[in-house]
Amino acid sequence: MKLVPRKMSAEERxxxxxxxxxxxxxxxxxxxxxxxxxxxxxxxxxxxxxTLRELAQTLDDAGVKPLRAAKWSAPSVLNLLKAVGLREPAKT
Structure with missing residues:
Protein backbone atom coordinates (compact mmCIF):
# COMPACT_ATOMS: atom_id res chain seq x y z
CA MET A 1 0.00 0.00 0.00
CA LYS A 2 1.33 3.39 -0.96
CA LEU A 3 1.10 6.29 1.44
CA VAL A 4 0.39 8.72 -1.37
CA PRO A 5 -1.25 7.96 -4.71
CA ARG A 6 1.53 9.54 -6.80
CA LYS A 7 5.13 10.61 -6.67
CA MET A 8 5.63 13.85 -4.82
CA SER A 9 8.12 16.57 -5.57
CA ALA A 10 10.67 17.51 -2.94
CA GLU A 11 8.68 20.68 -2.24
CA GLU A 12 5.44 18.72 -1.74
CA ARG A 13 7.19 16.23 0.55
CA THR A 51 5.93 35.21 40.74
CA LEU A 52 6.91 33.48 37.52
CA ARG A 53 10.19 32.39 39.12
CA GLU A 54 8.31 30.83 42.02
CA LEU A 55 6.05 29.02 39.56
CA ALA A 56 9.15 27.77 37.74
CA GLN A 57 10.54 26.46 41.03
CA THR A 58 7.19 24.80 41.79
CA LEU A 59 7.27 22.96 38.46
CA ASP A 60 10.90 21.93 38.97
CA ASP A 61 10.12 20.67 42.48
CA ALA A 62 7.16 18.69 41.13
CA GLY A 63 9.44 16.98 38.60
CA VAL A 64 7.71 18.47 35.56
CA LYS A 65 10.32 18.80 32.83
CA PRO A 66 10.31 21.67 30.32
CA LEU A 67 10.71 20.87 26.64
CA ARG A 68 14.27 22.00 25.93
CA ALA A 69 15.91 23.08 29.17
CA ALA A 70 16.95 21.28 32.32
CA LYS A 71 14.88 23.60 34.50
CA TRP A 72 11.90 25.90 34.10
CA SER A 73 12.58 29.60 33.65
CA ALA A 74 10.32 32.61 34.12
CA PRO A 75 9.93 33.13 30.33
CA SER A 76 9.02 29.47 29.78
CA VAL A 77 6.40 29.67 32.54
CA LEU A 78 5.03 32.85 30.95
CA ASN A 79 4.79 31.06 27.58
CA LEU A 80 2.93 28.21 29.29
CA LEU A 81 0.50 30.63 30.93
CA LYS A 82 -0.14 32.39 27.62
CA ALA A 83 -0.66 29.10 25.79
CA VAL A 84 -3.31 27.89 28.23
CA GLY A 85 -5.01 31.28 28.47
CA LEU A 86 -4.10 32.16 32.05
CA ARG A 87 -2.21 35.22 30.90
CA GLU A 88 -2.99 37.58 28.07
CA PRO A 89 -0.27 37.98 25.43
CA ALA A 90 1.38 41.38 25.40
CA LYS A 91 -0.25 43.82 23.02
CA THR A 92 2.07 45.36 20.46
Missing part, protein backbone atom coordinates in the same frame (compact mmCIF):
# COMPACT_ATOMS: atom_id res chain seq x y z
CA UNK A 14 8.63 19.09 2.60
CA UNK A 15 5.16 20.62 3.02
CA UNK A 16 3.65 17.30 4.12
CA UNK A 17 6.50 16.62 6.55
CA UNK A 18 6.38 20.15 7.97
CA UNK A 19 2.64 19.82 8.57
CA UNK A 20 3.10 16.43 10.23
CA UNK A 21 5.89 17.82 12.41
CA UNK A 22 3.77 20.78 13.45
CA UNK A 23 0.91 18.47 14.47
CA UNK A 24 3.30 16.29 16.48
CA UNK A 25 4.79 19.34 18.24
CA UNK A 26 1.31 20.64 19.07
CA UNK A 27 0.28 17.26 20.50
CA UNK A 28 3.44 17.12 22.61
CA UNK A 29 2.85 20.66 23.86
CA UNK A 30 -0.73 19.84 24.87
CA UNK A 31 0.51 16.78 26.78
CA UNK A 32 3.09 18.90 28.64
CA UNK A 33 0.45 21.52 29.45
CA UNK A 34 -1.86 18.83 30.83
CA UNK A 35 0.93 17.68 33.16
CA UNK A 36 2.10 21.14 34.25
CA UNK A 37 -1.23 22.95 34.55
CA UNK A 38 -2.53 21.30 37.76
CA UNK A 39 0.69 22.26 39.56
CA UNK A 40 0.46 25.84 38.29
CA UNK A 41 -3.21 26.19 39.25
CA UNK A 42 -2.58 24.84 42.77
CA UNK A 43 0.34 27.22 43.27
CA UNK A 44 -1.69 30.22 42.05
CA UNK A 45 -4.64 29.28 44.27
CA UNK A 46 -2.33 29.01 47.29
CA UNK A 47 -0.64 32.33 46.52
CA UNK A 48 -2.33 34.60 43.96
CA UNK A 49 0.69 36.94 44.05
CA UNK A 50 3.14 34.17 43.10
Missing amino acids: AKVMNAAGAKARERAAQERYAIALPHVRRAIEANPAI
